[in-house]
Amino acid sequence: MRLTRYKPQQLSAEQRLLYDEIAGGRRSQGRQRFPLVGDDGALEGPFNSMLLAPKLGFALQALGSAIRYGANLSPRVRExxxxxxxxxxxxxxxxxxxEPLAFDCGISTAEIEGIRSGRSPVGQTPAEQAAFEVSRCLINDADLADDEFERYSTLLGADAIFELSTLVGYYSTLALQLRIFRV
Structure with missing residues (x-):
């Protein structure tokens, strides 16, 4: 890990507001599949690095919360x-x-292994298959060809394509940050 694990007593007032929003906000309510806060009091995963630039951290965590709690994508498509x-x-x-959230959505271990290999989960609805294909195009090509956009917007709607592109962008950003800081 390349980044200090920031404990609450070390934080500036602005950092503490962000910490409290993450540790005590909507993400902290309900069933937790991974801890937001470690035994040492520091934020876990991508959230600790958000404290480096609290203004951006607030915006980034708000976007993640909107994707998780406000988007119309099904939990299965999202995961x-x-x-x-x-x-x-x-x-x-x-x-x-x-992975635990995917299991909660009915995605099997074999399907998760398939996703790692680029295969679509079995038993998807036509809309889920279309969402898988849109995500694959966005992840691999950072684009949809005109015919793909036409086909998938007919199947899913432009709003779902917008939500998928936002999700892919957000989680790609987190993945990059997690890699940079060796989390």
């Missing part, structure tokens, strides 16, 4: 897409954090 990003960026933390 498949996140695991695809984690696989692309070889991001162990995202993989570890989101």
């Amino acid at each position: 498949v897409s996140i695991l695809m990003v984690a696989s692309k960026w070889n991001c162990e933390f995202e993989q570890r954090a989101h």
Whole structure:
């Protein structure tokens, strides 16, 4: 790990506001599949690095919260897409954090292994398959060809394509930060 684990007593007032938003906000409510705060009081995963630039950290964590709690993507589509990003960026933390959430959505161990190999999970609805293909295009090509956009916007709607592109961008950003700071 290349970054200090910032404990609450070390934080500036602005950093402490961000810490409290992450550690005590919506993310902390309900069933937790990975800890937001470690035994030493420091934020876990991508959240500790957000304290380096609190203004950006607030915006980034708000975007993540909006994707998780405000988007219209089904939990299954969301978790498949996140695991695809984690696989692309070889991001162990995202993989570890989101595999249990994928299991909760009915995605099997074999399907998760398939996602790592670029295969679509079995038993997907046509909309889920389309979302998988959109995510694959965004992750591998950072684009959709005109015919793909037409086909997938007809199947999913432009709003779902927007949400998927936002999700892929957000989790790619986190994967990059996690890699840079060796989390």
